[in-house]
Amino acid sequence: MRVLMVSWEFPPVVVGGLGRHVHALSRELVAAGHEVVVLSRAPTGTDAGTHPTADVTVDGVRVLRVAEDPPELEFAADLVAWTLAMGHAMLRHALTALLPGWRPDVVHAHDWLVAHPSIALADALGVPLVATVHATEAGRHSGWLPGPLNRQVHSTEWWLAQRADEIITCSGAMRAEVAALHDLDPGAVHVVHNGIDPRRWRARSAAPAPAAGGPRIVFFGRLEYEKGVQDLIAALPGIRRRHRGTRLLVAGTGTQREMLGERVARHRVKGAVRFLGHLPDGELTALLRAADAVVLPSRYEPFGIVALEAAAVGATLVASTAGGLGELVRDGETGLGFAPGDVPGIADAVDRALADPAAARRRARAARARLRTDFSWPVIAAQTARIYAGAVPGGPRELPRPKIPTGNLFATHPPVLPGAPS
Known part of the structure; x- marks a missing residue:
């Protein structure tokens, strides 16, 4: 098939896990014999003078990196206007530089920021629109849409979800959340996990020697409220009372x-706490291998790619059951779990991990083995290709604006996991 992926991230432009996901998925689809073009953007804050539009091939994937237009817009200050301008530039370059000589069989949109160009291209070409929803605005704010910007983002997410011919989420928890928030039938939403290439995390040296002075626990990821690092810090005194000298990196x-x-x-x-900032992959791998436990205390987590990365290194996993993390880290089997925001629960789970290193190593081996089956990119690409093949173009649709409750959306539209009582 000929696949047009539309994404606001593609390496070297990487904001979170979305860009790496699109890169790996597109590369694997090409390896399976499909033809993939990624429509993406140049780095934020550049323009056509410093970063002109580039048409390049990366790992067999044709990538159209679209330059920012002249209007002076800042991502943080003008998010909606900036997003609309990005979408307009993407659409214009697709129409003039790509589509005259190449026509996709399917358009695949990744998240709300590319809703406008993706919908326009699918409508104009008469091809199916597939959308992957990587996270939701309400989910990032615990069910609330506190300001106009949040409601604007939510309504754009709703539009993309309603217009798409097929919807993909990265976990069962996200399927339930997206269906509840965007008025969809959960049975019509596909779950395709994110994946990982364990070779990228392969160690190039012997395992680090045990450190003197106490256990090392590690968190890695974005320092945002929903990642729950504040809860891990709150649990640290209790952990240190049970395991003297414990340090958090x-x-x-x-x-x-x-x-x-x-x-x-x-x-x-x-x-007892050190903030290390951003680490290159090699240093991060060494840090994870040296850890006595990797703790992921997220309050909201659509998937949790960091759990797969830690598992690839062979680290001992301790994670909250938030969203996709609860599906990745099986309590007692591939790691230890605790409820999101449960500070005593964090301390207890870390205590269990540190108190029995042999059991921790068995769980780490089980987590690493699962990467070859449930989270391999060839499997994920094949699942995605089947969704493409089954997608039927629904054509242009004119939709009203969604009615947004003034309270907590999770209270008015509670996500219900498949098989759970309604």
């Missing part, structure tokens, strides 16, 4: 770095 960057520093001071663990 935090790898990553984000908007909540200052808040987390304040939490460290509040809980009087300044000497």
